[in-house]
Amino acid sequence: MRPAGAGALAETRDLVTNFYTFEGVVHALNGVSVVIRRGETYGLVGESGCGKSVTVRSLMRIVQAPGRIDSGAILLFLNDSDQGAGIEILERTETYMQSIRGSDISMIFQEPGAALNPVLSVRDQVGESFRLHRMEQMIDETLAGLEESRRGMRSGSPRRLVRALQGALLRAESRGFKRFAAAVSRIDAELAQLESRDGAAARIRREALNYARDRARPRGGASAVARRIPLLRRYRRPLDATIRRHVVELLRSLGIPNPANVAERYPHELSGGMQQRIVIAMALACHPTLLVADEPTSNLDVTIQAQIVELIKDLKRSTISSVLFITHDLGLVAEVCDRVTVMYAGDVSETAAVAELFARPLHPYTQGLLASVPKVDQREELSMIPGAVPNLIRPPEGCRFHPRCPRRMEVCSREKPPAVEHLPDHWVACHLYPPAVRKAAGGPT
């Protein structure tokens, strides 16, 4: 929608994602451009099926088959060194994405009951975040603990020998992880440098680096063998204990009562609100820069909803840099978000700061949406948008909203309206606001 301004954290440009289903191609995203800035809570609003979820899933590259990102760009500006051009993640390998997901960007889901694996305990599932992204740290802490306990033991005692063996194996594993991390960061740095460069040489080098990135695995030497042998495998027990400690600590920090007990539970033994807290714990384990919340409260009781929203707001203040909040609930948007984008049928309709959007909705769809929300002092009948969400296998030509639009013009069925900055930092994609003309102030109504 706009070039990445200062402070952008993630950006999509003309993102097109399609689903190749049995009935035909579902054109789920029709060139979506959004910018999430550093430090803000950004909202994506729209009716169900408008492409909110697909947008964030594309952003994390976890669109499920038969969906595919067909064109566009996704840029991430995770640390200051990327601030220039950003990382184009569609060019990166799947293993690179794996290192980002859950670590720099993480996600919480609509239905906590379904989002948790029924056969794994809370400890397994939350601990997995640490296992996937913080293994080095976990091993080092375990080693420190082992060293500590070994010092208190008599030299030559069998328990001390066991500790020594455990330590040796863990150290081997740790060395493997360190070498792996070094190799990976070297590759990533070089890839970031090559990002902006064109030409055959750069492309070949990029391919080679991506290949190497995909192949890189932490190699643990002797520990890799020991891990496969039943009894010897138990050398990792202190490591499991360390991870468990972190899990319990994390659960406690999220205000979960009796965390040590909850950690050993299975998802079906917990209430919906508690399950959602566990999902949040999984997402927060590695202190992400961006937390994506995909309708985190829509399947919860109202009181629990409020608690979860409070929790996310708290966390936003204390730990996470930015939150991308997806919802169909305009009231929630007003309460939580700084800036908001309204989506309709795979198109971005309007983007503005929350107060601005509620005060001066420009797009007819936004206007309709706001008018359809009941207010406490509502007297007249609630207005609604006539018609239904279009079939995205054969979406309407031009502006996808035009069949339902009260202010439709002849051009609307022909051309897709471009996004225009009609007011300062208030973008709208509608033929009512042609790019050249820029009004001084006020909406059309």
Add this chain to the structure above:
Amino acid sequence: MSLVSYVIRRLLFMVLVLVGVSLIVFTMMMLLPPGQRVAIYVNGDRVTPQMMDRLIAKYGLDEPAPLQYWRWVSNIFRGEFGYSITASAPVWDGFVRFFPVSLELVLLAAPLIILTGILLGTLGAVRKDTPTDHFTRIMAIVGFSLPTFWLGLLLLMVFYGFAGIFPPSQMSNEVRNVVFGGGFHQYTRLVTLDAILNWRWDIFWDAFYRMILPSVNLAIINSALIMRLMRSSMLESLGQDYMMTARAKGADRRTLIRHHARRNAMLPVITISGITFADLMGSMVITETIFDRKGIGWWMAQAALQLDVPAIMFDVLFLGTVYVVINLIVDLIYAWVDPRVRLA
């Protein structure tokens, strides 16, 4: 609900089912004229026609059915199962002779069946709609449609008849002479295991070699069901929301498939292992007949041909018992794997 009381309740249920099985067996056999049922009550030696009438009277074979049922059941509890003409021995002796042969084959074939089914099913699901998937699917449905007896005959024709390898029967004549000739200690009566315990690798190899073709036969036919179920339940698992959560967490493909999807996908497969076992027993009858292995299945087929009533009644009861026990074990495994199951 504690494990112990669950198991006790299940055992009571087992007894109920077994009583039902015994009733069915008994009802079936009551359809036969008394003369053919005499052997059930005779232990030790053959019945000659001259003795028949006397024996019918002696064992009350023309008395009311409930009385006869009672007598039969109490005989079973005394361990008296009658005389089997196909085994030329009392039924229990026949069982002791034939059972290890079948057990040996099942112990080799069952892991083969389960592994093939699970691995190929997973492969098909993970590579959905690729040539691998189509191939495994077609293999499964063809395996499902092949008559056990025909596949066995084809395997024998190609490998033994044409190439001269993988001969049928349990062991070669020389080996049989050694095994039953003294000097060879039969610890377990499983020839392969005994051969190892006696440190006779030649015998082990001879017996093992002859088990390969029958196991393959059983595996091709019986892994089809597991393969199909594994594929579809794996596909279902892969489509669940928790897979999305795991991906969003940054899990790699291997973790996703092994740690998250397969554990869930295994659950339905565990549930049907009882059915798989029953199918396997059916296939065993045919496979042992074709490959000339004198096990329980072969015995059953011979007994049915020669109207060896005691052997048939015993086999049906035995297989029913095994089925019920296996299902109990399966349920316990299920409860262990799936935390949601309360043993209620």
Add this chain to the structure above:
Amino acid sequence: MKGRTMETSTDRRLSAAHPRLKELLFTLRRFLKNPLSVIGLSLVVIFGIIALLAPVLAPPKYPDPFRIPHTGFRIEPSPPSAAHPLGTMQQQYDMLYGLIWGTRSAFRIGVFVVAANLLIGIILGVLAGYFGGAWDEIIMRITDIFFAIPYLVMAMALVVAIGRGLKAVTIVLIITGWPSYTRVLRSDILVTRGRDFIQAARASGASHLRIMINHILPNAMYSVLILASLNIGTTILTAAALSFLGLGSETGTADWGQIISLCRNWIVGAPGNRFAYWYVVFIPGFVISLFVLGWNLMGDAVRDIFDPRMRRR
């Protein structure tokens, strides 16, 4: 989420027709688009034609057409020739004749047995599923007992009890085959019974029978019918296995299992030509496999189509 919204709007366009008819058309379209199901259907149709035209394709020689004519008593099979296009079996039974009339027996056994199984299964399933309570308990325990005995073993024991021959095999398979239908139908009825529209029908005062026939059965029947299609194959295989073991029809009957059991002695060829008799072993088994494969492919495709999880992908 995306896909689901799409479906409903597609459906809305189609919904002019009666919903059940629309569903049927949709199913038919999917069925015909799937190559495997088309192969399955063609196989079944071809076998059906063979069975129907049996008197034309292989004119019977004896009053009982199911007795295979044989020319002589020579033990050794002879290879295909003009007089015997597929060769002859042991004792010079004509292979082609046996296979053609065997198709007829296969249909007779398969269709008759499965129809009878269905009838018994549905009656008991309805009793158990709809009326519940003691009915349910008793019927389900009986199916438990039947399931505890391997199908083939049970059939063998029964054959011993009531005698051999095709008629006996048919009866045996009817007695042993029904429990799976009862189980499936019962659980489907239980699921359907809990659904909202049944509650609504009951609240509006419809009678038990009416609810059962008009609302529950049509919704619960699909899986039973699919099971029936898949089970025709299994039934034929079991019947053939019984014949193969010597417990089915008499020697010389046009019955596939019987034909194979006549051929099992010929897996080892003559000296010097180890594949001398391959045709005797290969051909009849191949025909059975194709027949069973046809039914399985069909049943499989229908199941995939009706499986709500697999349905619209």
